[in-house]
Amino acid sequence: MRSGDGHLAIRARQVGVTLGGRTVLRGIDLEAKPGEVLALLGPNGAGKSTLLKALAGLLPYEGRVEIDDVDVADLSPRKRAKQVSYVPQRSLLRSALSVEEVVALGRYVHGGSFGGMSKNDKDAIDHALETAHADVLRDRVFTQLSVGEQQRVLLARALASDAPIVLLDEPTAALDVGEGLAVLRLIRTLAARNHTLIVVLHDLADARSTTDRALLMKEGRVVEQGPTRDVVSAEPIRVVYGVRLIENARIGFETDPERGAT
Amino acid sequence: MRLYPLLFLLLLIAGVLAVLVGSGDLTDPDLRDTFLKLRGYRLAAAFLAGAALAVGGVVVQGLFRNPLASPSVLGTTAGASFGGQVALLAYGLAGVGSGFVVPEMIVPIGCFLGALGALAVLLLFLRVTQDLLALLLTGFVLSALFLSLSAFVTSIAQETWELGRAVVSFSLGSVSGTGPRQLSFALPLIGAALVACWFWGRPLDLLLSGEEEAQSMGANVGAVRWWSSIWVSVLVAGAVSVGGNVGFVGLVVPHMLRPFAGTKHQRLIPASALAGGIFLVACDIVARVIPSRSEIPLGVVTGLIGAPLFLLLLIRLRRERAYA
Numbered sequence: 136m137r138s139g140d141g142h143l144a145i146r147a148r149q150v151g152v153t154l155g156g157r158t159v160l161r162g163i164d165l166e167a168k169p170g171e172v173l174a175l176l177g178p179n180g181a182g183k184s185t186l187l188k189a190l191a192g193l194l195p196y197e198g199r200v201e202i203d204d205v206d207v208a209d210l211s212p213r214k215r216a217k218q219v220s221y222v223p224q225r226s227l228l229r230s231a232l233s234v235e236e237v238v239a240l241g242r243y244v245h246g247g248s249f250g251g252m253s254k255n256d257k258d259a260i261d262h263a264l265e266t267a268h269a270d271v272l273r274d275r276v277f278t279q280l281s282v283g284e285q286q287r288v289l290l291a292r293a294l295a296s297d298a299p300i301v302l303l304d305e306p307t308a309a310l311d312v313g314e315g316l317a318v319l320r321l322i323r324t325l326a327a328r329n330h331t332l333i334v335v336l337h338d339l340a341d342a343r344s345t346t347d348r349a350l351l352m353k354e355g356r357v358v359e360q361g362p363t364r365d366v367v368s369a370e371p372i373r374v375v376y377g378v379r380l381i382e383n384a385r386i387g388f389e390t391d392p393e394r395g396a397t
Numbered sequence: 398m399r400l401y402p403l404l405f406l407l408l409l410i411a412g413v414l415a416v417l418v419g420s421g422d423l424t425d426p427d428l429r430d431t432f433l434k435l436r437g438y439r440l441a442a443a444f445l446a447g448a449a450l451a452v453g454g455v456v457v458q459g460l461f462r463n464p465l466a467s468p469s470v471l472g473t474t475a476g477a478s479f480g481g482q483v484a485l486l487a488y489g490l491a492g493v494g495s496g497f498v499v500p501e502m503i504v505p506i507g508c509f510l511g512a513l514g515a516l517a518v519l520l521l522f523l524r525v526t527q528d529l530l531a532l533l534l535t536g537f538v539l540s541a542l543f544l545s546l547s548a549f550v551t552s553i554a555q556e557t558w559e560l561g562r563a564v565v566s567f568s569l570g571s572v573s574g575t576g577p578r579q580l581s582f583a584l585p586l587i588g589a590a591l592v593a594c595w596f597w598g599r600p601l602d603l604l605l606s607g608e609e610e611a612q613s614m615g616a617n618v619g620a621v622r623w624w625s626s627i628w629v630s631v632l633v634a635g636a637v638s639v640g641g642n643v644g645f646v647g648l649v650v651p652h653m654l655r656p657f658a659g660t661k662h663q664r665l666i667p668a669s670a671l672a673g674g675i676f677l678v679a680c681d682i683v684a685r686v687i688p689s690r691s692e693i694p695l696g697v698v699t700g701l702i703g704a705p706l707f708l709l710l711l712i713r714l715r716r717e718r719a720y721a
Binding site: 188191192193211212213215216220221223226227228229230231232233236240241243244246292 | 462599600602603605606607609610612613614615616617618655659660661
């Protein structure tokens with residue numbers, strides 16, 4: 136196991152976000168611990184992605200976000216990024232960087248300004264590519280990859296930073312079923328390595344299968360919070376989404392053990 | 398062939414040609430030294446200006462995440478040129494600045510302030526919209542604005558014959574009149590800014606993924622923007638003060654180099670500096686050998702190469718919808 140893996144909790148206290156005069160989030164409390172996957176659930180416009188960005192320090196917010204009792208607002212961008220990595224839904228990168236170069240960007244938090252990569256950097260990049268099953272893509276151009284492949288590379292980029300807390304914004308959106316399962320399995324792998332994970336998810340079945348606890352949001356507030364099994368249950372789902380939950384009604388999928396990860 | 402050996406070979410060829418080619422007669426022993434010296438300064442000025450403008454192009458392309466950006470397209474060169482003219486005028490008419498700097502520094506300082514002002518307007522505008530065409534249009538409007546302001550400055554300067562000549566010849570732009578004193582000011586300025594840009598290479602790489610992702614990876618986006626703008630302004634100011642208003646170098650050179658040097662700034666910046674220098678030295682040779690009654694301004698040659706390339710790039714990018 137690499138030195139940076141695991142062991143930091145992230146906590147939000149009364150976090151609120153106002154964008155362009157409109158209150159998007161209000162009074163959010165949450166905590167995620169090492170080894171745990173916390174799902175952020177809710178209908179479109181509930182404020183899940185906004186909350187994730189606030190936790191990553193990418194938006195101005197009220198209230199406090201703490202990492203092991205230290206206020207994140209007191210940290211420099213570099214120190215914060217050493218502890219929290221953020222995986223966007225899609226990257227805005229349009230330049231022709233190779234996959235290896237993209238993953239190397241994650242090492243910025245550890246490097247000086249000089250161009251060369253240390254042995255440590257190279258190891259971290261190799262390890263991250265391997266963990267995210269992206270080592271075969273290493274020399275490909277990032278912008279020419281499929282959405283699913285790009286998602287794995289973005290995950291590797293986040294892992295390369297060795298940040299113990301990983302925030303993911305809808306990592307399975309726009310992926311096909313195989314790619315999606317691979318990403319979900321990777322999330323469990325990271326939790327097993329004692330990372331702290333917060334994941335925005337649309338698919339409630341994915342949330343039930345992959346996450347330990349969940350935060351169900353509606354219109355910028357938390358409606359329900361607790362073990363995912365309890366949160367994704369009949370009553371809260373009816374209240375938030377206006378749909379009825381039918382247990383064991385959907386067909387399910389799993390990766391073929393003989394073919395391994397896609 | 399590897400990139401750097403090739404670039405050094407090209408530099409050698411361009412350097413030799415730059416010294417040998419021209420209208421002066423090198424067989425006359427009395428004049429030979431003078432000619433060689435003048436061509437040497439001219440070679441150095443063209444190389445420095447080319448290196449500065451090419452790297453300025455690389456940095457603004459990263460800063461605005463846009464391969465069509467370059468100091469001339471964005472109006473930064475025009476801003477620097479205008480700043481230089483104002484400085485010349487203020488110094489000539491009222492002796493502004495004569496108390497605290499030597500005369501040779503007046504123009505570079507004016508150029509720097511003009512370039513920085515032009516970039517500041519663009520960065521402010523970028524907060525409102527990230528749209529490609531809006532950015533290019535703003536650059537175009539800035540260029541046009543500085544051009545008309547320059548005309549105004551020129552008309553004021555006409556009141557004195559000497560000053561009028563100085564302002565006009567400065568705005569036309571040429572490396573032919575550059576002397577050792579101008580070079581000795583521009584060299585450390587451009588050299589320092591080139592090194593500084595290289596040091597900012599890694600955060601500039603992060604910025605290629607946009608502001609939010611760069612920030613999430615630990616970049617201090619505000620600081621990167623601010624400092625990169627300063628270094629670009631220094632580069633453009635240095636280039637304009639030795640070579641006048643030369644366009645498109647920052648567009649053409651990085652574009653030609655990316656297939657060989659890649660996109661990473663710490664690789665692209667040194668290669669662009671070298672290639673930019675070679676490119677402008679070559680353009681200067683072309684300007685000398687094309688038969689015409691007086692010498693063709695350097696900016697005309699770079700414009701003839703750069704403008705069509707810009708249009709081709711624009712069409713290709715719109716087709717790929719990479720920067721819609």
